[in-house]
Amino acid sequence: MIDSSYDRNAHPRTASPLFHCMLELEAITRLCGIGKRSLDEELNALHRTMDKDVEKLDERSLEAYLSDINDDYIVVSETLPVYQWYALYVLAYGLFEKALSEECETLRVDRNLSLSAKDLNGQGLVRFKTYLVKVAGVTDPFKDQLWQAILHFAEVRNAIVHRAGFVDFKPNDQSSLYARLSAKGDVAELKQEVQNQEDAQIIISEQYVLSSVETYSAFLRQLQGVAHSVRRST
DSSP states (O other): OOOTTOOTTTSHHHHHHHHHHHHHHHHHHHHHHHHHHHHHHHHHHHHHHHHHHHTTOOHHHHHHHHHHHHHHHHIIIIIHHHHHHHHHHHHHHHHHHHHHHHHHHHHHHHTTOSOOGGGSSSOHHHHHHHIIIIISOOOGGGGSHHHHHHHHHHHHHHHHHHHTTEEEOOTTOTTSHHHHHHHHTOSSEEEOSSTTOSEEEEEOOHHHHHHHHHHHHHHHHHHHHHHHHHHHTO
């Protein structure tokens, strides 16, 4: 949750990108609850339909019915949750990255800096960190373990966006994302459809999405305080 002691009117222009992102992340948290209830109701509705249908069937018809409805059951019980949590996870990450980009620009204007983040090499989080640390002088938040967790979340986000959540199956390569995800145990499952599959799909849960949101919010609170101190010192 947003710190209730924070005065959003104290320095609205300089704080607004980070504060606004924290509000947006709160909305993601709320949407997770709505999404979970919707998924549960969709599955319960399918169960009710199946129970009603089964009552009318003899043994021979039942086998055919269950075979026909199996695909629909997989969609509701497995595919829809994957899409739901992927979508919210990627959106939360996008909001966080956008906030860092906007904070870089706000600091540039406030401190009359000659360089912008766009002038630097690199992409995404790497470029924004470089700008905030080396150009704007905002260093402390990037020394915290929160930042390392965010880099991990970024790797998972990239796998979702670029490979539909699949990662190479490399359990013996401790540097691989597969091995690190397995060791952390913070995803619901690394799923393979067949035994000899060369990759596995990351199946994230609601709690994993919420964990990422909480991490982004905690980091933004730190960044907000340090950035404000840097502004006051110039």
